[in-house]
Amino acid sequence: MRLPTLPSHWLVTLIGMLAGLATASFIAMPTLSAQAIRLLTILTVLTVPLYWRARRTLFERDDILPALGLLSWAAYLLLSAALRGEPDTGLSFARQCLWALALLALLRWRRPDPNWLWGGLALAAVGAGAWAFWQVFADGLDRAEGRWYPIIFGNMALIAGCLPLLAWRLGALAPGWRALAWLGAGGGVAASQLSGSRGGWLALLLLGPLWLLRLQSNRRERAKALLVFTLLVGTVGLLGMNRLSSVIDDLNAYREGSLATSLGGRFALWRLAGQMALERPLTGYGPAGFHPRVLAEAQAGRLPSFAAELTHAHNDALHVLATGGVIGLAALLLFFALPAWYFWRRRHLPHASLALTLLAALAICGLSEAMLLQQPIARLLPFLLAAFWAASGPRLGASLPLSRRSPSQ
Numbered sequence: 165m166r167l168p169t170l171p172s173h174w175l176v177t178l179i180g181m182l183a184g185l186a187t188a189s190f191i192a193m194p195t196l197s198a199q200a201i202r203l204l205t206i207l208t209v210l211t212v213p214l215y216w217r218a219r220r221t222l223f224e225r226d227d228i229l230p231a232l233g234l235l236s237w238a239a240y241l242l243l244s245a246a247l248r249g250e251p252d253t254g255l256s257f258a259r260q261c262l263w264a265l266a267l268l269a270l271l272r273w274r275r276p277d278p279n280w281l282w283g284g285l286a287l288a289a290v291g292a293g294a295w296a297f298w299q300v301f302a303d304g305l306d307r308a309e310g311r312w313y314p315i316i317f318g319n320m321a322l323i324a325g326c327l328p329l330l331a332w333r334l335g336a337l338a339p340g341w342r343a344l345a346w347l348g349a350g351g352g353v354a355a356s357q358l359s360g361s362r363g364g365w366l367a368l369l370l371l372g373p374l375w376l377l378r379l380q381s382n383r384r385e386r387a388k389a390l391l392v393f394t395l396l397v398g399t400v401g402l403l404g405m406n407r408l409s410s411v412i413d414d415l416n417a418y419r420e421g422s423l424a425t426s427l428g429g430r431f432a433l434w435r436l437a438g439q440m441a442l443e444r445p446l447t448g449y450g451p452a453g454f455h456p457r458v459l460a461e462a463q464a465g466r467l468p469s470f471a472a473e474l475t476h477a478h479n480d481a482l483h484v485l486a487t488g489g490v491i492g493l494a495a496l497l498l499f500f501a502l503p504a505w506y507f508w509r510r511r512h513l514p515h516a517s518l519a520l521t522l523l524a525a526l527a528i529c530g531l532s533e534a535m536l537l538q539q540p541i542a543r544l545l546p547f548l549l550a551a552f553w554a555a556s557g558p559r560l561g562a563s564l565p566l567s568r569r570s571p572s573q
Contacts (some may be wrong), residue, residue, distance in 0.1 A: 286348030293351025318361030325352015
């Protein structure tokens with residue numbers, strides 16, 4: 165069956181520009197990022213008649229697993245909101261998961277140049293680094309926080325800065341964008357360091373050596389790369405000795421029974437989330453049930469006073485387990501595991517490797533922070549997964565080349 169003729173070259177360019185705008189602004193200007201994604205959604209709907217006749221050729225059997233992952237998470241979020249009648253912050257996340265499946269068909273039919281996507285992420289990291297410097301050295305903040313708060317800001321800036329650099333190294337980003345990729349990496353590191361966040365660096369420590377082993381072809385080069393990585397992490401660690409010493413102090417205080425520290429309060433929240441999960445193991449307390457319980461525990465003196473302001477468990481899995489029970493946790497695991505399995509089977513492809521890195525980094529950061537509850541992340545993550553998914557699957561229709569260095573897919 166013949167694919168419909170592309171109306172003009174502007175469609176591919178428009179998709180790429182909107183993708184770049186959505187990624188470039190998601191840290192500093194999330195409202196603009198939301199508008200770009202909304203325009204992409206409208207474009208997806210308007211172009212459905214053009215590629216509907218070719219729908220059977222735009223999907224393959226292997227797409228079933230990642231699609232089930234997105235659908236399971238979307239179904240859980242929608243049912244949670246419908247059955248409990250609560251104002252649900254996950255509704256937009258559910259809509260984005262459903263839209264990602266339609267966007268996948270559009271991107272496979274007319275795939276834009278991924279330089280837009282990677283350039284946008286690099287610009288987001290550059291902006292985050294500049295903003296972090298301004299907030300700390302001009303506004304006098306102790307920790308850069310962007311529009312969110314320090315942990316989320318630092319983690320997302322570091323992820324946004326590292327991915328384009330890896331994309332360039334794998335050939336998914338054109339050589340002419342190399343300088344921007346390095347600037348993005350520098351901006352992401354600066355924003356993370358000035359925010360004082362630790363989750364992103366834990367992800368870097370765990371994933372960095374694996375990437376170095378993948379990129380280097382012989383033992384000598386691998387040894388050199390690992391040495392450079394160790395020196396880099398050590399240098400950054402020395403610059404952040406204040407945060408490291410505070411972690412040690414918090415641990416010592418917790419051993420002595422004090423919860424009035426950052427780590428002590430977090431451990432107490434984790435214990436509370438586990439207790440709530442045991443009380444209602446199947447369905448949990450619902451998204452609106454966690455904060456009232458935290459308030460009650462804080463008033464009773466079983467949580468530090470500052471915990472009364474917190475609305476989540478500082479851990480994605482534990483928060484979902486406390487609010488959604490085993491059903492919610494199963495949906496969350498499927499959301500991560502099924503797309504990860506799809507990308508793992510295609511890990512020799514650049515965008516599949518980068519998608520695995522994104523999922524792993526978010527999962528690691530989610531050990532100490534509720535990453536998926538943040539609206540900009542919930543809005544952007546399904547879009548990024550659809551983009552990586554399209555780039556890792558069959559290539560159909562007239563589209564621009566991935567880059568001058570990328571291998572043929």
